[in-house]
Amino acid sequence: AAGVIQSPRHLIKEKRETATLKCYPIPRHDTVYWYQQGPGQDPQFLISFYEKMQSDKGSIPDRFSAQQFSDYHSELNMSSLELGDSALYFCASTHDREGAYTGELFFGEGSRLTVL
Amino acid sequence: AQTVTQSQPEMSVQEAETVTLSCTYDTSENNYYLFWYKQPPSRQMILVIRQEAYKQQNATENRFSVNFQKAAKSFSLKISDSQLGDTAMYFCAFMKQWRTRDDKIIFGKGTRLHILP
Numbered sequence: 001a002a003g004v005i006q007s008p009r010h011l012i013k014e015k016r017e018t019a020t021l022k023c024y025p026i027p028r029h030d031t032v033y034w035y036q037q038g039p040g041q042d043p044q045f046l047i048s049f050y051e052k053m054q055s056d057k058g059s060i061p062d063r064f065s066a067q068q069f070s071d072y073h074s075e076l077n078m079s080s081l082e083l084g085d086s087a088l089y090f091c092a093s094t095h096d097r098e099g100a101y102t103g104e105l106f107f108g109e110g111s112r113l114t115v116l
Numbered sequence: 117a118q119t120v121t122q123s124q125p126e127m128s129v130q131e132a133e134t135v136t137l138s139c140t141y142d143t144s145e146n147n148y149y150l151f152w153y154k155q156p157p158s159r160q161m162i163l164v165i166r167q168e169a170y171k172q173q174n175a176t177e178n179r180f181s182v183n184f185q186k187a188a189k190s191f192s193l194k195i196s197d198s199q200l201g202d203t204a205m206y207f208c209a210f211m212k213q214w215r216t217r218d219d220k221i222i223f224g225k226g227t228r229l230h231i232l233p
Contacts, residue, residue: 033220042207042223043161080150088159092180094214101214103168104155105221107161 002027003116004108012114013081021076021111025093031055032074033105034066035090043090049074051097078113086115118143119206122224130196130232133159136183137193137227139208145169149211150191151221156204164206167191195229201232 005024013019025032031050035043035088045058049068060066063081078085088110095101120144129135141150152164167175167184174182179196195202208224 031214038161042225045220045222048220058220090161092161103166103211103214105151105163106209107153107163109158109160112159 004106006089006091006108006111008111008113009109010112012116014116015081015083017081017115018077018079019081019113020078021089021091021113023074023091023093023108025072025074025091026096026106028096028098029093029106030072030097031093031095032068032072033092033094034060034074034076035092037088037090037110039087042071045075046089050095060082081113081115084116086113088112118145118210118212118222120208120222120224122208122227123208124227126228126230128230128232131198131200133198134137134194134196135198135229137195137206137229139191139207139224141189141191141208143189143210145215149196150182151209151212152180152182152191152193152210153207153209154202154204155207155226156201157164161207165193190202198231200233202219202229204229213217 033048034046035045044055046060048055053066066076090110092107148169152163181217183192211221212219216226
């Protein structure tokens with residue numbers, strides 16, 4: 001079965017550069033969540049989307065922006081990168097729009113961002 | 117706001133033993149979901165088990181089972197016949213009903229579990 005696909009899996013950037021992470025949810029899923037997990041930390045919620053609209057916003061810096069496109073994939077754009085942005089970024093998807101909600105949330109393998 | 121508390125930062129058990137990981141949560145919601153996620157060194161987030169709050173029966177997945185006490189807001193994970201591959205960070209997580217306000221998944225701080233040979 002298709003899973004949540006995140007790209008790139010690894011990314012190395014310099015301070016003050018820009019990075020874009022992509023998330024392709026499970027086919028027919030219409031809800032996407034983004035999380036940031038620093039080393040030794042629990043995942044922190046950044047932002048979520050439902051049906052291409054922003055649904056909820058967490059501790060996402062103003063330097064970050066995100067959107068969900070017409071094909072339901074999502075992109076997280078990060079500008080003016082700082083050393084503290086080095087983390088694992090997870091995307092998760094849920095809700096088959098052709099079925100009922102089942103409470104299942106599926107995570108991608110994450111994108112590891114290193115800022116030098 | 118919902119909170120999830122895992123009081124055991126780290127645990128170690130011998131292979132083949134049974135281990136229980138604790139989790140408590142706080143919410144005023146009546147309908148919600150609870151999860152245990154496993155994060156091995158690869159850092160992939162793997163769903164271990166899921167419990168729907170409206171179900172009284174405790175969820176079970178092979179060697180993994182939960183003790184869900186809704187009134188006490190407790191959701192512990194029991195791993196039976198532990199295996200070396202169970203070594204990982206385990207996160208307890210809470211999620212409100214989908215499409216309610218603030219329906220993101222909230223994680224506890226995690227319990228690092230070591231299975232010793």
